[in-house]
Amino acid sequence: MSDPILDISGISKSFGALKVSNNISLDLRSGEIHALIGPNGAGKSTLIKQIAGGLPPDSGTVYFDGQDITALSTAARARLGMGRTFQISSLAQEYTVLQNAVLGALGNRGDVFRFFRPVMKDPDLLATANEALELVGLEDFKSFVTSELSHGQRRQLEVAVALTLSPKVFLMDEPMAGLGAEGSHRLMGFLGELKQKAPILLVEHDMDAVFTLADRISVLVYGEIIASGSVDEIRGNPIVRTAYLGEEAET
Amino acid sequence: MRKETILNAALLFGLLAFPLWAWVADEPFLITLTTRAIVFAIAGVGLNFALGFGGLVSLGHAAFFGLGGYVMGVLAFHAQTYTSVMDWPFVISGTKSMPIIWLVTLILSAILAVGIGALSLRTSGVYFIMITLAFAQMLFYFTISWSTYGGEDGLSIYVRNGFPGLNTMDPIQFYAICYVILLMVLAFVFALSRSSFGLALGASRQNEDRIQAVGQVPFRLYLTAFAISGAITGLSGALFADLNRFVSPTMFSWQTSGEIMVFVILGGVGRVFGPVAGAVLFIVLEHTLGGLSEFWHIYLGAILLGVVLFARGGLYGMITGREVAHE
């Protein structure tokens, strides 16, 4: 296939004496879901921050769509097409569902410094926003204030806002967290379709989802990638088994 | 939302009807009182844009209020003494034309705000509060020692500045000028609140991670908001100086910054018309309580404390309930 859309190599980061990321390399190819798993404290969220922006690595590079983005800001990376959902929902809580979605569409279009037209009446933005909300199934909740949504609905909204950015890549940090069985299944089906639009780097704890959805899996333990490969390869890998001893048993 | 619109309309109507009644009843003092409330309202609308919409707690907005006052003071002083402000490198003469003074005020206030903002917005939290206060304090001490324009004693402008076609010394006509300016400022801020910029600014206030994730830089949004905010408050300073025909370093004081904040809080932070309600309430309190006791600040303090502790949304919060997101 073509070159990977996201190419991370040699990422290292230390906080004082603690090496949180140790020479991490991985890539993301178009059309795939690449899951990143590992026990708590392995450094998954730190790695996502270094890829999405906001936390500069001590060494290593991040290539996105052929471009070296290691020195770029979070906002610049978002503009280049990096979509992201946060581990702890990061939405404008006072705004309605529709407003959050329109915000995403607006950010994507880029013309934020407009002072006179009512933004919530802009047909293009509304179209993009509504489309995204329909895809995640929140179209009936458009006028709900975000702080009133359930946990699962906020997750859906996060995905919807990421969608409005027409991203080339999705970085998803534990999207299943806090979802019940039904919500998880829904999201799983949705992610399976989503990967056609843009590949997904999926950080997850929910092994059910990981083994169902992932095309590739990388295992992060104590800041290092200890194994990387297909679902079957990882499942059968004794090192991975050892690392997960004591963690939730896989089915 | 409907309740808010009704309250907005009621305020605008009241601010129109009351001085007209006072004009007919030949009570020029009450007209001037209303004008004072309107000028304070404009100052508050300016601060509210940075504070309520942008989440920027500026304790130094007196810097802009004072700048507006001194722009008016300096230009009018030179006009009334028939001297020029500057002879080199080019001649700037004084002026007593309000429109020109307002234009100069808006431009200079915006520039000052960009300057202060560019430095202050590199900090956050209590550091931001302190650094904005520091800038206002610097201007305060600077004007105290600037004896050319009165220093600590301030500067008197004998005749009110002129507006084409009107007799600005007539209280009702000056009031009308201020009322129209208030309407224009409110219309501007209202449009902003519903615009793309308003949506992004509010999002940045609520969650900076979120605004960056959609590709926008918080600093640029805040700086723009701060510039707009400073320009509006600056304009109110020029009007205030014209109202009193006097300008002094007190316009730069921390007490003034605090007072402008009081207008915003009493009315309801983040509501477009909040500062209008707050300013009116303040003037009413000043007039009624002030008449009862020279220590009326105790009551003002108690009311303010009560609002902060128990009625966080101010007057608008109490009357219209929880703030509703636009639309």
Add this chain to the structure above:
Amino acid sequence: MSLLLFIEQTLNGLQFGVMLFLMAAGLTLVFGVMGLINLAHGSLYMIGAFAAAAVAGATGSFLLALVASFVCAAFAGVLIEFFVIRRLYDRDHLDQVLATFALILILSEATRWVFGSFPLFLDKPDWLSGTVMLPFGIEYSLYRLAIIVVGLVVAAGLFWMISKTRIGIRIRAGENDREMIGALGVNISLLYTFVFALGAALAGLAGALVGAIQSVQVGMGEPVLILAFVVIVIGGIGSIKGALIGAILVGLTDTLGRSLLPSFFGLFLEPSSAMSLGASLSSMSIYLLMIGVLLFRPKGLFGGV
């Protein structure tokens, strides 16, 4: 400017700095431990000064007046903390600024109501008046020297308390993690009240000490409060060490600036311009210093909170 004058001004700067430290210490502790911005701190300074003036006027004893300032300010601090401040710990900075601003209004006007608008008198005691001979043949005000000594003793006492006592440990732990120390069984409520009252007492003491060389009047606290904020911002919020260093820096900058800048400008400007330019620049100098520090260290010199 002669060397003698320079040394004298340096000592004045030190005295000013030490007094600022008394104010700043309380402010930085309250912010560091409770996360609270307190604009009413200046009012506590004023209350201490008024208490001292009242007691000195009634009893004639300066020492009693100082004790009164300390105790009254502490007591006022306890009351304010109980009725108002403790409702603000969970609020955002804007609410804290507004509520404590409201307190300034209330306390200032209440003081004016009780004592009137004219300044009160508080005199230095005879046993602290006059000058003392220092090395290099410098004659310096005994009273100002005493202030410096008192300030340094208080600083030493605070450092000892923070690093060597149990309360100090709780304070330091509280600065780091409020919820944790609650979970560990420390009575947060009492700790907070103690910290607030301690800060108040120090402010009151500062007010009394300064009241004897300046005047005791309503509104005397706010200019000092603003300077104290500048100090803790420069020093880093939450750091006592930062407060001391910041206070001395600010004290020296302000005092030396006022005495040196006009002379400096007098070298190439005519006297009246030099005076006014020097005066305005020196009053701005501390703010310029603060802005300069913040641009390089956005959290102050020793701030990491």
